[in-house]
Amino acid sequence: DTGVSQDPRHKITKRGQNVTFRCDPISEHNRLYWYRQTLGQGPEFLTYFQNEAQLEKSRLLSDRFSAERPKGSFSTLEIQRTEQGDSAMYLCASSLARGADNQPQHFGDGTRLSIL
Amino acid sequence: SQQGEEDPQALSIQEGENATMNCSYKTSINNLQWYRQNSGRGLVHLILIRSNEREKHSGRLRVTLDTSKKSSSLLITASRAADTASYFCATDELYNQGGKLIFGQGTELSVKP
Numbered sequence: 001d002t003g004v005s006q007d008p009r010h011k012i013t014k015r016g017q018n019v020t021f022r023c024d025p026i027s028e029h030n031r032l033y034w035y036r037q038t039l040g041q042g043p044e045f046l047t048y049f050q051n052e053a054q055l056e057k058s059r060l061l062s063d064r065f066s067a068e069r070p071k072g073s074f075s076t077l078e079i080q081r082t083e084q085g086d087s088a089m090y091l092c093a094s095s096l097a098r099g100a101d102n103q104p105q106h107f108g109d110g111t112r113l114s115i116l
Numbered sequence: 117s118q119q120g121e122e123d124p125q126a127l128s129i130q131e132g133e134n135a136t137m138n139c140s141y142k143t144s145i146n147n148l149q150w151y152r153q154n155s156g157r158g159l160v161h162l163i164l165i166r167s168n169e170r171e172k173h174s175g176r177l178r179v180t181l182d183t184s185k186k187s188s189s190l191l192i193t194a195s196r197a198a199d200t201a202s203y204f205c206a207t208d209e210l211y212n213q214g215g216k217l218i219f220g221q222g223t224e225l226s227v228k229p
Contacts, residue, residue: 004158031215042204042219043159056214091158095215102208102215104149107158 002026004108006092012114013082020078021111025094032075033105034067035091036060043091049075050097079113087115122205122220130228135192137223139205140185146208148181149217150190153202162190162203167210197229 005024013019025032030051035043046065047057051072061067064083069075079086089112093105123138141148147166151159165172165181165188172179178191192199202224206217 033216035219040221042206042221043217045216045218048214048216050214056216093159097215102146102212104161104164105159105215105217106161107151109156109158112156 004092004094004106006090006108006111008111009109010112010114012116014116015082015084017082018078018080019082019113020076021090021092021113023075023077023092023094023108025074025092026096026106027073029094029096029106030072031095031097032069033093033095034075034077035093037089037091037110038087046077082113082115084115087113089113122203122223124223125221126224126226128226128228129195131195131197133195135195135199135225135227137190137203137205137225139188139190139220141188141205141207141218141220142186143207144210145183146210146212148179148188149206149208150177150179150188151204151206151219153204153222155201159204192225195225195227197227199225200227201225 007022033048034046037043049069064080067077089110091110093107095103095105149164150162153159163174176193181188202222204222206219
């Protein structure tokens with residue numbers, strides 16, 4: 001399967017714990033995005049990378065959240081000191097940027113985070 | 117924050133009927149995209165329509181875009197039970213260099229066999 005893969009699919013943790021999610025994009029894609037989706041809502045943009053550079057972060061991304069994409073390949077999203085409100089589906093997507101033309105994004109199946 | 121609204125929030129039809137979903141948005145855009153999401157899964161890209169296009173087809177899908185009204189519609193013809201899913205419109209805003217998408221709240225489509 002050469003699509004976007006995310007790990008783990010599900011994560012249950014206690015409030016206050018740290019969690020880390022991983023995303024492996026489609027190999028030739030240079031852009032990688034993180035979104036968060038709560039029940040009954042559309043995804044909300046969190047941050048994106050072009051290669052290894054993090055170029056934009058949403059106001060939703062508090063200082064407890066950090067994302068990295070070392071070497072411009074896989075990415076990790078870490079949430080420190082988790083709170084109840086962090087419970088959501090965390091979606092990763094990737095795309096191939098061609099100049100000014102923004103291409104469709106390919107999504108993984110997400111990591112569902114539940115905070116007890 | 118969500119870019120716009122989708123209408124209806126939920127739609128239930130019989131197999132073979134057509135399904136129409138509408139999307140309104142707030143800002144000028146580069147393009148508008150439609151995605152499908154099956155329960156518990158990621159989003160699947162369906163179709164992209166650019167701001168200078170008015171209509172686009174892909175198989176049983178027909179998308180229209182009215183930039184003067186800041187609205188779009190997605191028509192699925194001859195629906196099948198397998199079309200049951202949530203459908204989201206997403207906008208790529210004008211001057212957006214990075215391609216981030218702003219999603220609507222979605223329409224939940226149920227196609228009964």
